[in-house]
Amino acid sequence: MTDLDEAPKRAAIIDACLKMNAVGLNTGNAGNISVRHAEGLLITPSSIPYEALVPDDIVFLGLDGTVRGNRKPSSEWRFHRDILRARADLGAVVHAHAPYCTTLAIMHMDIPAVHYMVAAAGGGDIRCAPYATFGTQELSDKVLEALEGRKACLMAHHGMLAAEASLDKAMWLAVEVEALARQYHGALLIGDPPVLSDQQLAEAVAQFSAGYGQAERDPDQTA
Ligand code: 13P
Numbered sequence: 001m002t003d004l005d006e007a008p009k010r011a012a013i014i015d016a017c018l019k020m021n022a023v024g025l026n027t028g029n030a031g032n033i034s035v036r037h038a039e040g041l042l043i044t045p046s047s048i049p050y051e052a053l054v055p056d057d058i059v060f061l062g063l064d065g066t067v068r069g070n071r072k073p074s075s076e077w078r079f080h081r082d083i084l085r086a087r088a089d090l091g092a093v094v095h096a097h098a099p100y101c102t103t104l105a106i107m108h109m110d111i112p113a114v115h116y117m118v119a120a121a122g123g124g125d126i127r128c129a130p131y132a133t134f135g136t137q138e139l140s141d142k143v144l145e146a147l148e149g150r151k152a153c154l155m156a157h158h159g160m161l162a163a164e165a166s167l168d169k170a171m172w173l174a175v176e177v178e179a180l181a182r183q184y185h186g187a188l189l190i191g192d193p194p195v196l197s198d199q200q201l202a203e204a205v206a207q208f209s210a211g212y213g214q215a216e217r218d219p220d221q222t223a
Pocket of ligand 1: 029030031032044045046047048073074075076134135
């Protein structure tokens with residue numbers, strides 16, 4: 001049985017999976033998505049093509065490791081569970097084999113501050129977690145380390161992930177990180193890209209922390 005807000009979350013996860021492939025963030029049934037729910041998370045099942053997913057295929061995974069559902073959860077349930085358990089600020093995780101992020105990750109490259117948008121992920125760079133076999137606790141531990149003070153990272157020889165307070169925001173961040181990776185890749189083809197100063201970066205991080213985006217606002221407030 002599902003509780004009141006579980007059904008829309010299951011539907012939103014399937015929509016996000018289809019969207020991440022439609023916008024070129026991911027291909028085939030690589031990648032996986034989770035959303036915090038009750039004392040755990042709702043997560044995509046392992047290896048089912050996204051076009052074939054129905055809401056009952058989404059698996060509930062308790063933070064204590066209990067599983068409820070008809071399907072086996074994503075092989076990457078460990079890092080989804082560990083991120084949502086460790087980070088109260090995050091409510092959804094998007095993992096994709098995004099082409100430009102993965103290109104940089106194959107080269108074990110971080111994304112430095114070549115554009116102010118790097119601050120959207122929480123700091124002055126987007127780190128690349130060292131390689132570990134997919135689905136392992138070792139990979140989860142390395143991902144959590146790369147995410148310290150950040151909401152996105154690359155994963156060596158694998159892909160990327162973005163996590164945010166909501167699924168919509170996590171998808172937004174994933175698209176922005178892939179755009180950054182593409183821009184950085186392009187700049188590297190021209191030469192040795194300059195980076196923003198610590199001061200410039202701190203100001204960009206402060207702008208994002210002050211609440212970039214639309215929030216509840218008083219119609220009389222100034223810009
Ligand atoms: P799952 O289908 O098990 O989620 O695995 C896909 C993947 O990208 C593993 O990293």
